Amino acid sequence: MFLIDSIGRCGRARPAVMLPGMTSLIGALLLAAAWGVTAGLWTPRGPLTTSEALASIVISAGVGVLAGRTARSRWAILTTPIGYALAFELTRLSVSGPSVDLPRATPLGILVLLTGRGLHGLLALLPMAAGAAYGHRRPAGTRFRRIAGRITAGLAAAVTLVVAVAVAVPARTPAIPGGVAELARVGDLGVMIRGRSPELPVLLYVPGPPGGSETGTMRERVSGLEEHFVVATLDRRGGGASARGLGRDAPVTVDTEVADILAVTDHLRRRFGQDRIVLAGHSGGSIPAVLTAYRHPERFRAYVGTGQAVDLRASDQIFYTDILAWARAEGRDGVVSQLERQGPPPWPRAYDYETFQLYGTQAYGLPEPPIDLAVSEYDLMRKAHFMTTMLDTWDALYPRMQDVDLHRDVPALSIPAYFVQGGREMRGLAVEFTSWYAALRSPDKRLVTFPEAGHRPMAEDPDRFVATLAELLRG
Numbered sequence: 001m002f003l004i005d006s007i008g009r010c011g012r013a014r015p016a017v018m019l020p021g022m023t024s025l026i027g028a029l030l031l032a033a034a035w036g037v038t039a040g041l042w043t044p045r046g047p048l049t050t051s052e053a054l055a056s057i058v059i060s061a062g063v064g065v066l067a068g069r070t071a072r073s074r075w076a077i078l079t080t081p082i083g084y085a086l087a088f089e090l091t092r093l094s095v096s097g098p099s100v101d102l103p104r105a106t107p108l109g110i111l112v113l114l115t116g117r118g119l120h121g122l123l124a125l126l127p128m129a130a131g132a133a134y135g136h137r138r139p140a141g142t143r144f145r146r147i148a149g150r151i152t153a154g155l156a157a158a159v160t161l162v163v164a165v166a167v168a169v170p171a172r173t174p175a176i177p178g179g180v181a182e183l184a185r186v187g188d189l190g191v192m193i194r195g196r197s198p199e200l201p202v203l204l205y206v207p208g209p210p211g212g213s214e215t216g217t218m219r220e221r222v223s224g225l226e227e228h229f230v231v232a233t234l235d236r237r238g239g240g241a242s243a244r245g246l247g248r249d250a251p252v253t254v255d256t257e258v259a260d261i262l263a264v265t266d267h268l269r270r271r272f273g274q275d276r277i278v279l280a281g282h283s284g285g286s287i288p289a290v291l292t293a294y295r296h297p298e299r300f301r302a303y304v305g306t307g308q309a310v311d312l313r314a315s316d317q318i319f320y321t322d323i324l325a326w327a328r329a330e331g332r333d334g335v336v337s338q339l340e341r342q343g344p345p346p347w348p349r350a351y352d353y354e355t356f357q358l359y360g361t362q363a364y365g366l367p368e369p370p371i372d373l374a375v376s377e378y379d380l381m382r383k384a385h386f387m388t389t390m391l392d393t394w395d396a397l398y399p400r401m402q403d404v405d406l407h408r409d410v411p412a413l414s415i416p417a418y419f420v421q422g423g424r425e426m427r428g429l430a431v432e433f434t435s436w437y438a439a440l441r442s443p444d445k446r447l448v449t450f451p452e453a454g455h456r457p458m459a460e461d462p463d464r465f466v467a468t469l470a471e472l473l474r475g
Contacts, residue, residue, distance in 0.1 A: 040091025064131020190241020208283030211393025213240025216372030238393030
């Protein structure tokens with residue numbers, strides 16, 4: 001009878017009972033997930049600016065403390081960051097770009113992983129874990145475990161504090177006595193403005209790559225221009241001080257780039273009381289720059305192109321041929337296999353152009369482009385995201401630039417058109433520029449060539465570059 005009764009009791013279904021500790025842990029996970037969803041909507045590419053980074057640290061630490069107190073378990077130290085990360089990644093699934101896509105085991109892919117998700121971990125997951133460690137209030141069972149737990153929590157908190165202090169150091173530009181020196185904002189765009197006198201003619205410089213920032217190069221290498229002009233260096237939408245301009249849906253096109261240049265141009269015209277300014281563009285930035293000069297000549301005194309791009313589709317096909325030939329001659333079998341597998345460009349994603357970015361200058365025997373990040377105009381977030389934001393913007397914009405051909409789109413300029421080119425410019429750009437320049441009509445068209453320079457005359461021979469622009473634009 002006892003056996004039968006026991007079997008009967010075992011066979012009956014019993015109502016599920018949620019353990020109190022499990023309920024608390026689920027509550028802690030929900031707190032972390034709610035913050036993950038909020039962060040995914042607010043900063044889908046992770047914290048990009050100083051204010052976003054500091055807010056992420058403070059809120060994440062607070063969520064960690066609340067989650068730890070809710071769970072009252074050391075498990076919160078691990079599960080809370082995991083819950084946040086899962087919710088964050090799910091919330092931003094509709095966003096695209098190298099920093100949010102699946103990581104890739106390539107040099108650029110590893111760099112993006114470290115400066116994207118890796119940095120985000122320091123700004124969100126680490127403070128959250130530290131907060132949970134202090135919040136759970138459940139002492140370990142042995143003296144050794146208590147001491148180890150306190151040391152671990154203390155180290156996490158100390159690293160979080162160091163990161164917060166480093167992030168909080170603001171960007172600044174040194175003053176110029178009697179002149180102008182400021183880091184300005186025009187809507188979503190950041191602009192460095194410097195000159196020894198506000199009465200000098202204004203020159204707006206548009207940097208090369210999509211999402212590009214060349215503030216460091218203009219300050220470190222070409223600061224001599226400040227003696228002749230009020231130099232305004234634009235950070236293109238999506239990069240540098242303009243990183244927040246990319247947005248969740250990456251609505252950046254050639255036309256929005258032109259609109260950005262016009263917005264900054266009008267700001268400078270009002271700021272310095274000049275009806276017309278000088279517009280300069282380098283490499284990929286020279287395409288929206290010259291389109292702006294062509295469409296709105298009434299705002300500009302002259303256009304200056306350097307490393308001038310003309311037809312990216314045609315240029316990239318030449319690059320493909322040249323880099324493939326170089327890789328075969330040098331025995332770079334991996335590069336050869338990659339390029340042959342892809343076939344000739346155009347390609348749809350930024351990572352597809354990794355071989356160009358890594359080996360283009362080597363194939364043409366040119367120096368690597370400088371990355372001048374050691375200037376006070378870059379805060380820690382801009383330094384860390386320098387490459388990541390550029391690649392995200394490249395991913396969004398570069399395919400949309402493939403249909404631009406200046407042979408067709410800019411047959412003439414009604415303002416003076418000056419070009420400073422390197423005699424060793426990469427063939428992919430030089431061929432297209434030569435044919436376009438020969439046909440271009442302008443009331444004053446001049447070409448100055450630096451025989452020993454490559455794609456970046458301003459960085460390779462800065463003194464001559466400054467003197468050349470001062471002479472071309474005299475008066």
